[in-house]
Amino acid sequence: MYLNDARETMRPEPRLAPESVPANRRKNMHLARIPQISPLSLISLLYAMSMYAFYQQGFIGRATFLAVAVVVLCFVVMFYCAFRFGLNARFGDQSLMLPQILAALLIMLTVAYLEQATQMALVPFVLIAFSFGIFRLSTASLILLLFGCLGAYLGIIALHGRAEGYGIGFRAELMQWFVLALTLPGMILVGKQIQNLRQLLNATRYQLEHFEEKSVRDELTGLYNRRQLQTELDRAKLQIDTLSIPFSICLIDIDRFKEINDNSGHLAGDTILKEFSCVARDSIRDTDILGRYGGDEFMLILPNTVLKGAVMHAERLRVYAHFLDFQKILPQKHISLSIGVAQYRRGEKINDLISRADAALYQAKQLGRNRVEWADAT
Ligand SMILES: Nc1nc2c(ncn2[C@@H]2O[C@H](COP(=O)(O)OP(=O)(O)OP(=O)(O)O)[C@@H](O)[C@H]2O)c(=O)[nH]1
Structure with a gap:
């Protein structure tokens, strides 16, 4: 072939x-x-x-x-x-x-x-x-x-x-x-x-x-995979450490995705992952990096973006996703997102940055889902 x-x-x-x-x-x-x-x-x-x-x-x-x-x-x-x-x-x-x-x-x-x-x-x-x-x-x-x-x-x-x-x-x-x-x-x-x-x-x-190309892509969505996200995070860290260019990340999770899978089937779940990926990809700047972090979780890396801008972007994405029409496969017709945002703090480890974004995401889930929460920038 x-x-x-x-x-x-x-x-x-x-x-x-x-x-x-x-x-x-x-x-x-x-x-x-x-x-x-x-x-x-x-x-x-x-x-x-x-x-x-x-x-x-x-x-x-x-x-x-x-x-x-x-x-x-x-x-x-x-x-x-x-x-x-x-x-x-x-x-x-x-x-x-x-x-x-x-x-x-x-x-x-x-x-x-x-x-x-x-x-x-x-x-x-x-x-x-x-x-x-x-x-x-x-x-x-x-x-x-x-x-x-x-x-x-x-x-x-x-x-x-x-x-x-x-x-x-x-x-x-x-x-x-x-x-x-x-x-x-x-x-x-x-x-x-x-x-x-x-x-x-x-x-x-x-x-x-x-x-x-395959080794950096997620097979289902075509987005970057977790390994490539790690590489991109390292690159962004290097930029901030040498050029003082700030960056933020958003951890995005589809709410109650397990229920979607259980009620509508795994294939319906896959369709939602793919369609959401397309919309999210189309909504970002050329310089932004979107990847599938795992399961129903995505990561958006926003170079040259401080926390406020990242939260605004996350909010916009949440609204976009909410208006996606899945009436053919979901009884509730729509999906919702919970998003945790964090801005990189100079000198911190990438894992710590991810943990802070994850904590914000957890908070968004705790506060009822379908919302954006963020970690303190300082
Ligand atoms: N269809 C499909 N499902 C997947 C895929 N990868 C992971 N999942 C499923 O996604 C679900 C993720 O569920 P969780 O994130 O644990 O929980 P949740 O239902 O989203 O609940 P909250 O995050 O608390 O709102 C699990 O049931 C996984 O089996 C995939 O590639 N396709």
């Missing part, structure tokens, strides 16, 4: 209308287009350089070299324009990898046909061309490309043999073809192994992120 999810992330992204893409993403998409042209440019540039060496050493004529240079330039400009003006967006594979590799192979095979001496450059350059395709093309496309390339090369050798006889030159060309026929599948195989490893790596990274 995870491997599939990771594979999913590796699929080409769906094409988006330019106006639906945020500005910074558009800029990134634009930047991402530029390296896409590199396979053809790189192979062609290196190939043209090697042809220049062949020309310098007298293996090929000036006309052939110039023809190669012009064709390479035309292809590079053509693909560059396709990327620059977004024409590639019309194709499934926006990197245009297959056409780029085909263009490179076409140039090299044509030159190999016209100038036999250049065949010694063919094997390494074909390998380079295929190496670009390994991570982008499907195995089926690669195999088709492999047979196409080997078939075309064999045809060229046959044409050479027919024109010049089947002597030692022909056999040498056949040997070269044979070497290519052995190395290309080997290279594709190794490339696919690397691709699999990459997918496995992605899957592992996905799993890790997934588990990291």
Whole structure:
């Protein structure tokens, strides 16, 4: 399952209308287009350089070299324009990898046909061309490309043999073809192994992120769990000790939740926990931290908030919760909350802070529930 999810992330992204893409993403998409042209440019540039060496050493004529240079330039400009003006967006594979590799192979095979001496450059350059395709093309496309390339090369050798006889030159060309026929599948195989490893790596990274996220969340409500609340409390304590930023906490308990479970069933209880969690989450600031402390008890950490503000927030939350409509699952239709609030006292232990909030909560229960009580700030 995870491997599939990771594979999913590796699929080409769906094409988006330019106006639906945020500005910074558009800029990134634009930047991402530029390296896409590199396979053809790189192979062609290196190939043209090697042809220049062949020309310098007298293996090929000036006309052939110039023809190669012009064709390479035309292809590079053509693909560059396709990327620059977004024409590639019309194709499934926006990197245009297959056409780029085909263009490179076409140039090299044509030159190999016209100038036999250049065949010694063919094997390494074909390998380079295929190496670009390994991570982008499907195995089926690669195999088709492999047979196409080997078939075309064999045809060229046959044409050479027919024109010049089947002597030692022909056999040498056949040997070269044979070497290519052995190395290309080997290279594709190794490339696919690397691709699999990459997918496995992605899957592992996905799993890790997934588990990291799971380890801090409560499964039922999706809120932070108790362990993460402890971490957040430690962080808030550190902030007040170093930056003097105050913070307060609210311990929130749903009243008579056991009765709800007993009368309406555990599933109804779960629904209430989930719905209350949603409402509470929506009612807090981005900087506030809400978690499930355990059972029907929640903790709200309010950074940069003194006791008065925390009590007001708790009161608001109590009212929100009271107006939640549970008539389908509860005979009494509504739930109520008891909340204990405490502001952190500089230097005190986190457990002491929680105990004070808990004592306030206990007091709220004692005073009849459905109310907010608080611990003295001093
Ligand atoms: N449905 C459901 N119930 C839970 C879950 N976790 C704990 N509980 C139940 O929540 C109830 C908590 O009850 P208490 O907090 O002890 O008491 P209460 O009924 O809320 O009474 P007061 O707090 O005094 O108002 C217990 O019956 C637990 O079994 C849960 O995930 N789902």
